[in-house]
Amino acid sequence: QAIDDDCNQTGQLLAAMLDWPQGTFASRVQLEAGHVLVEREVDGGLETLRLRLPAVLTADLRLNEPRYATLPNIMKAKKKPLEVIPAAELGVPAGPPRLKVLQVQEPPPRAGGEKVESVESLVGKLRHAGRI
């Protein structure tokens, strides 16, 4: 599962920052000399792109079958060291944030509705409110 809260942004943002081509929702990837052929899952079906390397790809679940974890590896996983590297050591600036909060507000409290007697009356009211 993606770590960006399923916002579908990380790969695209990275490609823009690096100015590299992007092939997202990849379900099939084939390397060629200096290029990569990416088959993408799109709403209308499949789209195939040929991208100049280097490129950024994001994976769709149809790209491959994850391997099973082996029993010994499961037991070793707990003992693996977790190395913590401060961002400064990598030369990555921690701030300033590139997002500005404009406004935070609660959704309006739920107002009461109105009951009507007939379908004609309902249609009339919706028209009057500019909804249809």
Next chain:
Amino acid sequence: PRTAMAMAWRAAPRAAARLLLGRRGIASCIDPSTGLTEDQKEFQKVALDFAAKEMAPYMAEWDEKEIFPVETMRKAAQLGFGGIYVKPDVGGSGLSRLDTSIIFEALATGCTSTTAYMSIHNMCVWMIDTFGNEEQRHRFCPSLCSMEKFASYCLTEPGSGSDAASLLTSAQRKGDTYVLNGSKAFISGGGDTDVYVVMCRTGGPGPKGISCLVLEKGMPGLSFGKKEKKVGWNSQPTRAVIFEDCVVPVGNRLGAEGQGFSIAMQGLNGGRINIASCSLGAAHASVLLAQEHLTVRKQFGEPLANNQYLQFRLAEMATRLVAARLMVRNAARALQEGREDAAVLCSMAKLFATDECFGICNQALQMHGGYGYLKDYAVQQFVRDIRVHQILEG
């Protein structure tokens, strides 16, 4: 997804996999992961994944065509399922009896018959690992843990089942060999497996005259009977194993002369937990199948699930499943802790769980009505496969 689950069992492999996995997210009163450690939940997850993807879609075919699924079992061995409670220095996974029970219970939801064979294989490797000397452990265990080779356990004879200590297969000492004569009956994997752990008589009558020898297919004088036709367990071949002046080097004896019966009895404790665990998996799968069917099938204008009688029966099945599971896991803990009451608890757990789980599977079949009797539906195979669990392993 629940409607599709019943269909998945009898239709497309991929669908079966995704749906059996999907149900794990549902909080359920029969959830087998409650009370387990994080590691145990991970083992269980791998085993359930493997069962759903690699076994469940094929269990009907393996049963119908009597296929011994060597490649699938080798895939399982690659994940560490070939020597689950065997020490790591010879290729095993070094897990506990409780871990093992959890794993077999999970695998059995995919194919009970194949999992039962795997548990027998595991027991044989454990015997060599535990009672063999260093040379024997390193000679036999690695290729068994990887399932490059398969093992069979030979204790039962035509004349000695429950009365195992009265076995007649003789092993006469001649120089630095034993010469075996006799036959074993009902041997799981017999004829298709490579390594045979054989209990035979080297001394006088009774348990103290029994020793344990490891034989290999291809040894002169070792032959096999016809493949038996069985009601279930059809994904593993069952044959008689015949010894006619079969010469075995003394270096193939596990432990001391006369230690065989003790080895057999200790093996049986774990074997009983394993078989009981397989029954638990079958019962769990059957309860889910029944639950699914009750929501889909309509009679008298309503889904069967609205029927209070059936709701009560399903609740009873769930209760009995959890009770059986607790018995088995309690026995597994006692065994791995080396407690005095371990043997008795293993026997009780095996007795209780295999009987209860058969009842659960049978009841699940009944809830399917006439459809439960068709081989298109998986529930009948669980019933047939676990019926024998009430008989073997004492």
